[in-house]
Amino acid sequence: MSEARNVKNGILEIGGISVPDLAKACGTPLFVYDENELDQQMSGYKTYFQSDQFETEVIYASKAFTCKALLQLLEKNGLSLDVVSGGELYLAEQAGFPMERIYFHGNNKTDEELKLALDMGCKTIVLDSLMECERVVELADSLKCKIEVMIRINPGITAHTHKYIITGNLDSKFGVMFHDEDTITKMIDLIKDSSFVGFIGFHAHIGSQIFDLRAYDAVIERLIKYIKKLSKDHNLEIKCLDFGGGFGVRYTDEDQPNEIQEVCRRIIKKCEEELLKYDLHLKKIMIEPGRSIVAEAGNTIYHVGFMKKTPNKEYLFVDGGMTDNIRVALYDARYDCDLAEKMDQKKEYQYTVAGKCCESGDILIENAPLPKAETGDLLVVYGTGAYGYSMASNYNRLNRPAVVFAKEGKARVVIKRESYSDQLRLEADEEVII
Numbered sequence: 001m002s003e004a005r006n007v008k009n010g011i012l013e014i015g016g017i018s019v020p021d022l023a024k025a026c027g028t029p030l031f032v033y034d035e036n037e038l039d040q041q042m043s044g045y046k047t048y049f050q051s052d053q054f055e056t057e058v059i060y061a062s063k064a065f066t067c068k069a070l071l072q073l074l075e076k077n078g079l080s081l082d083v084v085s086g087g088e089l090y091l092a093e094q095a096g097f098p099m100e101r102i103y104f105h106g107n108n109k110t111d112e113e114l115k116l117a118l119d120m121g122c123k124t125i126v127l128d129s130l131m132e133c134e135r136v137v138e139l140a141d142s143l144k145c146k147i148e149v150m151i152r153i154n155p156g157i158t159a160h161t162h163k164y165i166i167t168g169n170l171d172s173k174f175g176v177m178f179h180d181e182d183t184i185t186k187m188i189d190l191i192k193d194s195s196f197v198g199f200i201g202f203h204a205h206i207g208s209q210i211f212d213l214r215a216y217d218a219v220i221e222r223l224i225k226y227i228k229k230l231s232k233d234h235n236l237e238i239k240c241l242d243f244g245g246g247f248g249v250r251y252t253d254e255d256q257p258n259e260i261q262e263v264c265r266r267i268i269k270k271c272e273e274e275l276l277k278y279d280l281h282l283k284k285i286m287i288e289p290g291r292s293i294v295a296e297a298g299n300t301i302y303h304v305g306f307m308k309k310t311p312n313k314e315y316l317f318v319d320g321g322m323t324d325n326i327r328v329a330l331y332d333a334r335y336d337c338d339l340a341e342k343m344d345q346k347k348e349y350q351y352t353v354a355g356k357c358c359e360s361g362d363i364l365i366e367n368a369p370l371p372k373a374e375t376g377d378l379l380v381v382y383g384t385g386a387y388g389y390s391m392a393s394n395y396n397r398l399n400r401p402a403v404v405f406a407k408e409g410k411a412r413v414v415i416k417r418e419s420y421s422d423q424l425r426l427e428a429d430e431e432v433i434i
């Protein structure tokens with residue numbers, strides 16, 4: 001259990017507020033983030049991802065969870081931002097996030113999105129393909145807009161959880177395969193010919209929920225060796241390398257994540273060693289954590305509704321489900337949970353926690369050990385802060401939950417609960433003129 005969660009008289013508190021009080025004030029399902037924990041994760045990366053050999057930058061991957069309040073915390077902690085769509089970019093602009101700290105990713109950015117980025121003065125576009133490179137050069141040159149670019153490389157290393165594979169994922173939809181010299185050369189030449197597009201370096205992201213840090217060693221070794229050759233062959237100045245995100249978090253006791261300090265220290269040390277080995281100097285090294293900043297700070301509170309026994313299971317139904325957490329159905333993700341007002345009771349029962357959607361796969365936790373549950377109990381699922389709200393849907397026309405930041409006994413709603421009328425705001429009956 002995270003340090004930020006306390007138990008007082010058998011009742012769970014998050015950010016110094018009891019879960020029943022949160023549920024009463026804000027309703028359920030409810031996402032509650034411990035704001036101090038968010039702050040700690042952000043400042044942890046900022047503090048430990050430092051070197052005296054090169055500059056460093058921590059770029060938060062906003063796809064994990066974003067809203068104005070989170071962006072303000074990131075800004076306060078000096079982090080930068082990775083966006084992957086016009087929508088994420090627009091939100092950042094509306095939140096007043098500094099454009100010179102935004103990196104625009106994505107494999108199929110539309111013209112509208114690229115123009116928006118150029119128009120807003122977004123700092124860097126991370127190019128994913130030759131076609132995108134052609135289009136960005138065309139647009140920047142014709143609009144006379146300056147933009148920095150990086151090239152996303154597929155380094156031929158894939159990692160997921162405890163495994164990593166060298167020369168895996170050859171057919172990934174992301175990036176340009178590192179040994180595809182022809183494509184890389186064409187991209188570099190196009191950029192060199194433009195007076196508006198400036199090349200700054202390469203990016204690689206090797207996967208998610210990675211525990212084995214040797215995967216990062218491997219990608220660092222490969223990319224630094226690679227840029228040594230490229231910079232010589234193309235007389236190219238490479239200023240920075242971005243090694244992406246993917247650092248593992250603890251969802252259940254089976255997960256043993258590395259401390260932020262250890263992740264940062266290892267990446268920095270490996271970069272320093274490899275740069276020395278190849279006698280290279282880089283201006284900056286970046287990383288892009290998403291999940292590891294927000295996952296464990298976030299929790300979902302549900303009310304237990306009806307219950308049902310089948311020959312082999314006892315179901316406990318909650319008032320949300322796959323609409324606020326699709327990760328279980330999509331990736332077979334595992335979570336821990338508790339009954340928030342029965343924290344001092346023995347977990348003598350096993351329940352299948354299921355959502356309310358018309359879908360058999362709408363299960364949140366199989367065989368969850370819990371005390372005896374009753375209708376009206378509050379169930380808390382831990383560690384739902386990443387890719388929960390950001391992947392939420394209106395399936396079955398369920399309203400998306402509210403999101404609350406709790407800190408030292410005070411809570412603030414940072415995203416309001418959706419209402420039925422909110423869901424109808426896009427209904428139209430307009431004549432289409434063709």
Ligand code: LLP
Nearest residue numbers: 061205208209245246247288289290291387
């Ligand atoms: N940078 C790039 C280019 C990425 O594609 C991603 C994640 C990240 C950084 C951040 O990775 P993180 O530190 O959050 O693992 N929906 C999935 C995760 C998809 C991740 C996609 N890219 C899930 O719920 O597990």
